[in-house]
Amino acid sequence: xxxxxxxxxxxxxxxxxxxxxxxxxxxxxxxxxxxxxxxxxxxxxxxxxxxxxxxxxxxxxxxxxxxxxxxxxxxxxxxxxxxxxxxxxxxxxxxxxxxxxxxxxxxxxxxxxxxxxxxxxxxxxxxxxxxxxxxxxxxxxxxxxxxxxxxxxxxxxxxxxxxxxxxxxx
Numbered sequence: 410x411x412x413x414x415x416x417x418x419x420x421x422x423x424x425x426x427x428x429x430x431x432x433x434x435x436x437x438x439x440x441x442x443x444x445x446x447x448x449x450x451x452x453x454x455x456x457x458x459x460x461x462x463x464x465x466x467x468x469x470x471x472x473x474x475x476x477x478x479x480x481x482x483x484x485x486x487x488x489x490x491x492x493x494x495x496x497x498x499x500x501x502x503x504x505x506x507x508x509x510x511x512x513x514x515x516x517x518x519x520x521x522x523x524x525x526x527x528x529x530x531x532x533x534x535x536x537x538x539x540x541x542x543x544x545x546x547x548x549x550x551x552x553x554x555x556x557x558x559x560x561x562x563x564x565x566x567x568x569x570x571x572x573x574x575x576x577x578x579x
Contacts, residue, residue, distance in 0.1 A: 410525055412471065412476045412523065412526075416518060417476040420470070420478060421480070421481065423511065424467045424478050425480050425481040426507060427464035428461065430457075430463075432457075434454070434456040434460060435453070436487075438457060439488075440496055441453055444491045444493060447569060448567065449496075449568050453500070455571055455572075463536075466529065474525070493551060500544050504537065511534060515527070515530040550564055
């Protein structure tokens with residue numbers, strides 16, 4: 410069943426947002442690399458890659474439904490500076506924005522009677538709960554660490570062991 414024009418447009422907007430997320434995470438990775446925190450930078454690069462996978466999932470859904478998604482404009486991300494807490498606060502804010510966008514897309518699919526989109530959107534709702542929880546936990550730990558250099562380096566090392574695809578539901 411082909412997506413109606415309203416849903417096709419909304420899915421294209423979500424694809425654009427996922428790609429914007431990928432670029433934002435890449436900018437955060439650059440900032441953390443510059444702060445000499447390679448583990449955190451690696452964690453952000455993996456997040457960037459995961460966001461592209463999410464965009465591809467949405468794209469596949471739209472094309473499988475006989476529509477052609479259109480990627481919109483993506484603004485350059487802001488440089489968060491070298492403060493680690495600021496980088497993870499930006500990450501959490503971005504995840505919250507993506508979560509709300511997916512919930513709005515889910516509500517629209519329900520309103521439009523498009524039950525074929527609901528399994529995909531349900532997966533993304535669950536994924537976003539996990540994403541927000543993970544970033545919130547990291548941010549909480551950063552607040553506990555404060556200016557403790559050894560603690561920051563320990564967290565950097567811990568985040569650096571993350572491997573691509575280990576927690577993206579694949």
